[in-house]
Amino acid sequence: MATYASPLQNDVLSAALMELTGILGERATTALAEREHHGNGESHHPAALPDIVCFPRSTEEVSRIVKVSAKYGLPIVPFGAGTSVEGQVNAIHGGITIDFREMNKVLRISMEDLDATVEAGVTRLQVGRALKNSGLTFFIDPGADATIGGMASTRASGTTAVRYGTMRENVLGLTVVLPDGQIVKTGSRARKSSAGYDLTHLFIGSEGTLGVITEIVLKLHILPEAVSAAVCAFPTVNSAVQTAIEVIQRGVNVARIEFLDDKQMAAINAYSRTEFPVLPTLFFEFHGMNERDVSDQAEVVQELAQDNGGLGFQWKKAQEERDVLWRARHDAYYSSLLLRPGAKMWTTDACVPISRLADCINETKEDLSGVSFPATIVGHVGDGNFHVLCVLDPENAAEFAEVEEFSARLVHRAQAMEGTCTGEHGIGSGKMKYMLNEHGAGLEVMRAIKSAFDPENRMNPGKMITPL
Amino acid sequence: MATYASPLQNDVLSAALMELTGILGERATTALAEREHHGNGESHHPAALPDIVCFPRSTEEVSRIVKVSAKYGLPIVPFGAGTSVEGQVNAIHGGITIDFREMNKVLRISMEDLDATVEAGVTRLQVGRALKNSGLTFFIDPGADATIGGMASTRASGTTAVRYGTMRENVLGLTVVLPDGQIVKTGSRARKSSAGYDLTHLFIGSEGTLGVITEIVLKLHILPEAVSAAVCAFPTVNSAVQTAIEVIQRGVNVARIEFLDDKQMAAINAYSRTEFPVLPTLFFEFHGMNERDVSDQAEVVQELAQDNGGLGFQWKKAQEERDVLWRARHDAYYSSLLLRPGAKMWTTDACVPISRLADCINETKEDLSGVSFPATIVGHVGDGNFHVLCVLDPENAAEFAEVEEFSARLVHRAQAMEGTCTGEHGIGSGKMKYMLNEHGAGLEVMRAIKSAFDPENRMNPGKMITPL
Numbered sequence: 001m002a003t004y005a006s007p008l009q010n011d012v013l014s015a016a017l018m019e020l021t022g023i024l025g026e027r028a029t030t031a032l033a034e035r036e037h038h039g040n041g042e043s044h045h046p047a048a049l050p051d052i053v054c055f056p057r058s059t060e061e062v063s064r065i066v067k068v069s070a071k072y073g074l075p076i077v078p079f080g081a082g083t084s085v086e087g088q089v090n091a092i093h094g095g096i097t098i099d100f101r102e103m104n105k106v107l108r109i110s111m112e113d114l115d116a117t118v119e120a121g122v123t124r125l126q127v128g129r130a131l132k133n134s135g136l137t138f139f140i141d142p143g144a145d146a147t148i149g150g151m152a153s154t155r156a157s158g159t160t161a162v163r164y165g166t167m168r169e170n171v172l173g174l175t176v177v178l179p180d181g182q183i184v185k186t187g188s189r190a191r192k193s194s195a196g197y198d199l200t201h202l203f204i205g206s207e208g209t210l211g212v213i214t215e216i217v218l219k220l221h222i223l224p225e226a227v228s229a230a231v232c233a234f235p236t237v238n239s240a241v242q243t244a245i246e247v248i249q250r251g252v253n254v255a256r257i258e259f260l261d262d263k264q265m266a267a268i269n270a271y272s273r274t275e276f277p278v279l280p281t282l283f284f285e286f287h288g289m290n291e292r293d294v295s296d297q298a299e300v301v302q303e304l305a306q307d308n309g310g311l312g313f314q315w316k317k318a319q320e321e322r323d324v325l326w327r328a329r330h331d332a333y334y335s336s337l338l339l340r341p342g343a344k345m346w347t348t349d350a351c352v353p354i355s356r357l358a359d360c361i362n363e364t365k366e367d368l369s370g371v372s373f374p375a376t377i378v379g380h381v382g383d384g385n386f387h388v389l390c391v392l393d394p395e396n397a398a399e400f401a402e403v404e405e406f407s408a409r410l411v412h413r414a415q416a417m418e419g420t421c422t423g424e425h426g427i428g429s430g431k432m433k434y435m436l437n438e439h440g441a442g443l444e445v446m447r448a449i450k451s452a453f454d455p456e457n458r459m460n461p462g463k464m465i466t467p468l
Numbered sequence: 469m470a471t472y473a474s475p476l477q478n479d480v481l482s483a484a485l486m487e488l489t490g491i492l493g494e495r496a497t498t499a500l501a502e503r504e505h506h507g508n509g510e511s512h513h514p515a516a517l518p519d520i521v522c523f524p525r526s527t528e529e530v531s532r533i534v535k536v537s538a539k540y541g542l543p544i545v546p547f548g549a550g551t552s553v554e555g556q557v558n559a560i561h562g563g564i565t566i567d568f569r570e571m572n573k574v575l576r577i578s579m580e581d582l583d584a585t586v587e588a589g590v591t592r593l594q595v596g597r598a599l600k601n602s603g604l605t606f607f608i609d610p611g612a613d614a615t616i617g618g619m620a621s622t623r624a625s626g627t628t629a630v631r632y633g634t635m636r637e638n639v640l641g642l643t644v645v646l647p648d649g650q651i652v653k654t655g656s657r658a659r660k661s662s663a664g665y666d667l668t669h670l671f672i673g674s675e676g677t678l679g680v681i682t683e684i685v686l687k688l689h690i691l692p693e694a695v696s697a698a699v700c701a702f703p704t705v706n707s708a709v710q711t712a713i714e715v716i717q718r719g720v721n722v723a724r725i726e727f728l729d730d731k732q733m734a735a736i737n738a739y740s741r742t743e744f745p746v747l748p749t750l751f752f753e754f755h756g757m758n759e760r761d762v763s764d765q766a767e768v769v770q771e772l773a774q775d776n777g778g779l780g781f782q783w784k785k786a787q788e789e790r791d792v793l794w795r796a797r798h799d800a801y802y803s804s805l806l807l808r809p810g811a812k813m814w815t816t817d818a819c820v821p822i823s824r825l826a827d828c829i830n831e832t833k834e835d836l837s838g839v840s841f842p843a844t845i846v847g848h849v850g851d852g853n854f855h856v857l858c859v860l861d862p863e864n865a866a867e868f869a870e871v872e873e874f875s876a877r878l879v880h881r882a883q884a885m886e887g888t889c890t891g892e893h894g895i896g897s898g899k900m901k902y903m904l905n906e907h908g909a910g911l912e913v914m915r916a917i918k919s920a921f922d923p924e925n926r927m928n929p930g931k932m933i934t935p936l
Contacts (some may be wrong), residue, residue, distance in 0.1 A: 112713050112823035124753055135717070155662040166660050168669075169637060178768045184909045190819040191851045193888035193908055194623040194673055196932060197914045201593050201636075201669035205662055222719035247578050249603070251690035251757050253721070261508055289719050289764060296758060351658040355580035383659045420661035427663055441652045445921075452920035453913075464664060 013051050016072040016096070020054060023064045027055040027102070032450055038089065038097045041048065042144065044346045044392070045087035050077060050097035057102045059175055059183055059214040066212060067181035069096055075461050077376070078180075078208040080150030081123060083142070085347055086428025088154065088207050100149055106130040107215070114220045115172055115189060120149025120213050127218070128430075136220040139164040142424070144397075151212050152390060154426035155205030160330070162248075162382030163255045163287070164221055166424065167204055174203050175215035179454045189217060200266060207426055208460035210453040224287035228294040229316040230285070230324050232305045233277040237365070238260070240280045241309045241358040244381045246304045248354075252297050256285035257382040258329055261365070264336065264376035264389075268328050271335030276328070277311060282381065283329050313398035327449050329378075336376045336389040343392040347402050350414035351385040351423030360417055361386060365409055371406055373399050383453045411442075412437065427464040435465070444468075480488035481519050484540040488522055489563070490536040491532045495523040495570070506547055506557065506565045510612065512814045512860070512868065513898060516564035518545060525570045527643055527651055527682040533681060535562055535649035543929050544647075546676040548618030549591060551610070554896025555816055556622065556675050560930045566680060567618055574598040575683070581639055582688045588617025588681050589624040595638060595686070604688040607632040610892065611801055617681050622894035623673030627797070630716075630850030631723045632689055633754070634892065635672055638715055642671050643683035647922045657685060669913035670917070671710055676928035678921040692723075692755035696762040697793050698774045698785040699752070705729070705833070707776045708748045709826040712849045714772045715752075716822075721763050724753035726797055729833070732804065732857075736796050739803030744796070745779060750849065751797050753790075797846075804844040804857040812862040814871045817880035819853040819891030828885055829854060839874055841867050853891035880905065895932040903933070912936075 013030075020028035021082045030052055037045035051074070056062045069076045075095025091097055100121030107117040114136060118127060124146045141158035144149060150156070152174065157166035164170070173187025176199075186199035203213060234240035244257050259282055260268070266278045284301055288294035302313045322337055337345055351361045361377065368375050368388070379386030388410065392399045410458050411421040411434050421427075421434040436443050443465075451467040453459070481498075488496035498520055507515035517928055519542070524530045528932050531534075557923035559565055568589030575811050576585040582604060586595060591613045595606045609626035613835060618624070620642065621710060625634035632638070641655025644667075648933025649704070671681060693813045702708035727750055728736070734746045752769055756762040770781045784790050805813055820828045836843050847854030856878065860867045879889040879902050889902040912935075919935040921927070 012834070106646075110716070110821070114716070115819040115821075137486060155660075155666075157660060161660060165637075166853070168660070169633075172884070178913070182909055184913055186910055187888040188883075188888045189821045190882075190888045190891065191822070192623075192625060192629060192636070192819060192853065193503075194817075194890045194892050195888045195899070196673070196911070197678075197917055198623075198636070198669045198673055199913060201666045201911055202917075204663070205666055210665075224715065225719060231772050248582065249579070249690060251693060253757075281642070289721075292759060293764060296761060300757065349662075351660060352906045353578070353581040353583070354659070355578060375828055385658075385660065414658075415656075418657035420656045420658045420663045422662045423658065423660050424662050431663070435664055438656070441650055442654055442667055443664075445652055445667060448920050449665055449670075449917065452916050 012072050015440065016068050016074055020052060020065060022078060023061060024054055024056065026369055029053050033318065035467045038099060039091065041084040041087070041089045041329045042376065043085040043087050043430065045090055048090040048092040050091035051094045053097045053099055054158060055099050055102045058104060062098060062177045062184050062212055062214050063181045064178050065096060066179065067100060070180055071460055073456065073458065075458050076212060078149065078212050078354065080147030081145060083144035083146045084154060084428060086430035088426060088428040088463055090429065091234050092294050099149060103214065109134065111136065111313050113189065116218050116220055118148050118216055118218060120147060120215065122148050124148065124151065124366040131220065133448060137222050137223045138218060139221055140167060140170060145236065148216050148218065151217050152204050153207050155424070157424045159258055159275045159380060162257055163253055168201065168438060170219045171200060171204055171216055172219055173217040174200055174213050176203055176211040176213055176374060178211045179459050187217065203332040204458060205426065207428065207464045209450060209464050226288045226291045226294045228286045228298050229284060229322040230298055230301060230313060231281060231316065231325055232310040232313040233279040235279065235309050236313065236360050237280045238358045240282050241361070241381060243305050243308045243310065245354055247301050248382060250300055250304065252300050254284060254297065254301070254382065255287040256283065258283040259379035259381040259386065260332060261377035264332055264378055267335040267339055267376055268332060271331055271338055272328050274328055279311065283325055332376070332378045336391055338372045339391045340393065342394065343391045346392055348388040348407050348410050349425040350410050350419060351383060352414050352417040352419030356417040356419065357381065357384045360413060363413055364388060367406060367409060371402060374399045381425065385420065424455045429463055432464065480540050484536050484542055485520055487536045488520060488533060491529060493522065495632060497521050506567060507551040507559065508551045509555070509557045509896065510613040511553040511555050512812060513558055516558040516560040518559035520560045521565045522566055523567050523570045527645065530566060530645045530680055530682050531649045531651050533564060533566060534645050534647065534806055535926070537926055538648055541924065541926065543926050544680060545928050546617065546680050548589065549613060549617030551612035551614045552618060552622060552896060553822070553893050554898035556894060556931060558897065560897060568615060571682065577602065579604065581657065584686050584688055586616050586684055586686060588615060588683060590616050592616065592619065599688065603691050604692045606686060607689055608635060608638060616684050616686065620672050620681055620684050621675050623892065625892040627724045627726055627848060629848060630725055631721055636669065638683055638687045639668060639672055640683040640687055642668055642681050644671050644679040644681050646650040647924070648928050650770065654684065661753065662672055662749055663833045673894065675896065675932045677918060677932050678889035678927060692757070693817055694756045694759045694762045695790065696754045696766050697752060697771060697790040698766055698781060699749065699784065699793055701747040701749045701780040702779065703747065703777050705748050705829050706826045707851060708750050711750060711773050711776045711778065713822055714849060715769050720768050722752060722765065722769070722850065723755040724751065726751040727847035727849040727854065728800060732800055732846055734806055735844055736800060736804040739806055740796050740799055742796055747779065750923040751793055779900065800844070800846045801857065804859055807842045807859045808861065810862065811859045814858040815893070816856040816875050817853070817890045817893040818878050818880050818887060819851060820882050820887030822852040824885040824887065825849065825852045831881055832856060835874060835877060839870055841871065851891065852887065
């Protein structure tokens with residue numbers, strides 16, 4: 001595990017620590033175990049330890065921590081569940097990591113307004129538990145049990161974005177601590193507003209580089225009265241993707257359409273002792289206001305799948321059957337990881353217009369035929385987003401160099417197709433090098449915003465954007 | 469008609485005009501008729517004429533105009549269809565108005581990606597015509613035939629936002645000319661991205677104060693296979709709003725729920741020779757993938773309406789019946805205007821959490837019982853947004869003062885209910901005074917953004933935000 005040396009002087013740190021301890025007591029720590037725990041997320045990036053880790057319990061405490069950071073010129077790195085994959089939480093310039101695990105309260109739920117206010121350290125599964133028996137739900141499901149603050153910060157999504165949107169569409173407002181410690185509330189609880197600049201969306205996806213998100217007003221959704229699922233194998237990537245396109249064109253408001261490639265299906269079969277055909281496959285989920293509604297959706301999808309050469313469309317109506325299916329999808333990551341014992345995962349995140357998705361996947365599979373590591377593909381196909389799960393030997397530096405080059409080719413392929421280098425994982429330190437090609441002159445605009453908010457570059461420095 | 473004196477010197481204007489004429493020929497003009505035409509939108513604000521009006525045909529030409537504005541320090545005011553109601557297009561500091569009527573091309577439509585790229589001067593009805601027979605549509609319907617550029621700039625919406633969202637949810641990317649003339653593309657054609665700051669959403673709703681939007685990538689929607697409508701009167705505002713809340717809570721993904729108060733229904737009856745009950749009324753529209761789907765929705769709504777005391781739920785299945793209904797809704801504005809011959813309309817735009825909507829409307833009706841002008845209420849009730857249409861005598865200054873005070877009370881009522889002063893009309897010059905109460909410290913953040921983009925305050929000055 002590599003650790004960057006902190007460039008900070010000991011006397012500065014000592015003075016800052018004394019102030020932080022005055023505010024937080026033992027909830028400000030320099031213990032090596034805590035610094036190491038906070039030095040990396042679930043990514044392939046080298047760890048980088050903060051100098052101090054803080055565990056605030058309120059927005060007011062976060063504000064006071066940030067004021068100490070301003071006074072001593074220390075970086076601030078927000079830390080949720082540590083599940084980000086592009087190095088977002090690594091303290092590459094040292095400083096203060098703010099861990100939100102003690103800001104984990106669901107503050108308010110409104111059954112009438114279908115919204116809730118949560119602290120940044122609440123996780124998505126915790127939101128689900130808080131909503132149990134309410135008839136409401138929060139659908140956004142990145143693979144890990146990420147915090148809502150982290151999900152907002154990276155503009156996260158998951159398998160349900162095709163129907164319910166990403167964090168971009170599911171946040172009404174935020175409480176944010178600015179780089180000078182000032183507390184700002186963005187948005188309102190109204191469903192829409194035309195009153196001024198959209199600060200909410202500016203902070204969503206800003207990865208802690210403009211300020212620290214401490215509370216989030218979430219849109220909630222009604223739990224569907226009826227749910228059904230289906231699975232279908234296809235002879236080719238093209239026929240699977242074409243089916244997805246036609247499903248959407250037919251106006252089926254499908255809740256999930258997940259693509260898994262032949263290699264991923266083989267890995268699942270090995271891991272879960274299932275017997276799915278080892279072919280490009282689509283998993284579907286349908287939500288509706290009654291059984292007839294979801295049946296109608298499934299029938300249209302079945303017809304389109306068969307017209308596109310689908311092999312053995314299977315409709316999974318029973319809860320247990322659906323659970324098997326989505327458990328298999330959920331286990332895609334782990335099943336791929338087990339393709340090599342002791343392996344480390346490197347996950348790509350290209351997203352393209354759906355009309356280019358089959359091309360992008362096919363060219364990527366062709367590219368993969370020449371690499372030395374195993375890889376599987378899963379995709380949120382309704383959004384044009386897919387991940388290549390590259391299964392690497394952590395001891396083999398040559399493989400990391402190889403995957404870095406593969407990843408760069410994939411990013412440029414997606415960008416050339418009017419897509420993006422990241423659909424839902426964010427930039428962190430890992431994808432900064434792709435920002436110029438993706439945004440052109442827009443990158444200078446982003447730098448100007450960063451400079452306006454954080455001229456000292458204290459907020460998660462070295463991530464996403466460098467100031468002017 | 470009041471006109472502000474332009475503070476600009478004649479020699480500066482002459483030099484700028486000469487350069488603009490060199491770029492645009494006769495499409496740069498100082499003709500009084502053009503200046504007068506561009507001095508106001510459809511608002512109650514006093515007209516203010518630009519010094520020069522330009523009609524560019526390309527983003528490149530817009531860039532060259534803005535470079536001239538930078539060279540001579542002249543304000544830039546973007547002008548679409550001139551249908552804004554908060555003074556957004558009034559050239560209150562003179563300068564150059566950019567009229568987009570010659571940038572009116574639909575550049576690209578993708579049937580597979582459900583998106584289109586349009587120039588800023590394309591109107592919403594023109595988008596509809598371009599999509600005829602495609603099976604696709606663009607649903608956002610402000611009352612007027614606004615331009616897409618104007619709708620993006622004010623974060624507009626309409627009757628379908630409850631299902632299909634506002635401009636905030638329906639734009640994938642923009643081409644923008646920055647204050648220095650630089651051209652920037654924001655977003656991508658991917659459905660989602662986590663790559664950097666969300667510049668698209670920063671420009672949506674910025675009313676030309678950060679830059680000039682010249683092209684828009686729009687999300688399109690599938691035309692529903694089946695459409696149905698319904699109308700139901702209610703004994704009270706509360707019972708109507710409660711029905712709307714329960715419809716949404718039951719998971720009916722209703723396409724439109726429009727509220728009209730008793731006075732509005734009376735005005736419609738007088739205008740359209742209809743015989744609707746003169747009571748608080750809801751108009752519904754249902755979209756589905758087949759007739760059964762919309763029947764299911766209508767049946768649930770009928771049951772909920774009846775449980776809430778609804779009087780005579782009428783289901784409008786036939787196209788002609790639906791047309792009568794929505795024509796009546798569409799005519800709400802005109803029917804109210806005719807309550808007084810030669811009247812001028814002042815429209816409010818409060819939006820609150822739906823749980824507070826009945827309170828907000830009832831308190832507003834109580835307030836209206838004490839004013840001297842007639843007024844009707846229409847509301848996009850699924851979003852918590854409603855308009856009071858205040859019908860004023862344009863010669864009576866006392867009425868304008870009275871409505872200004874009424875409007876201020878309504879805004880503060882909505883803001884106190886965690887709502888907003890404007891759901892869809894924007895700030896312009898008319899609502900700047902409410903920004904501080906709505907945003908608190910957030911207003912300083914907006915000012916910092918304005919200063920970072922436009923330190924000379926040339927971009928639509930005097931609207932929405934003043935720089936630091």
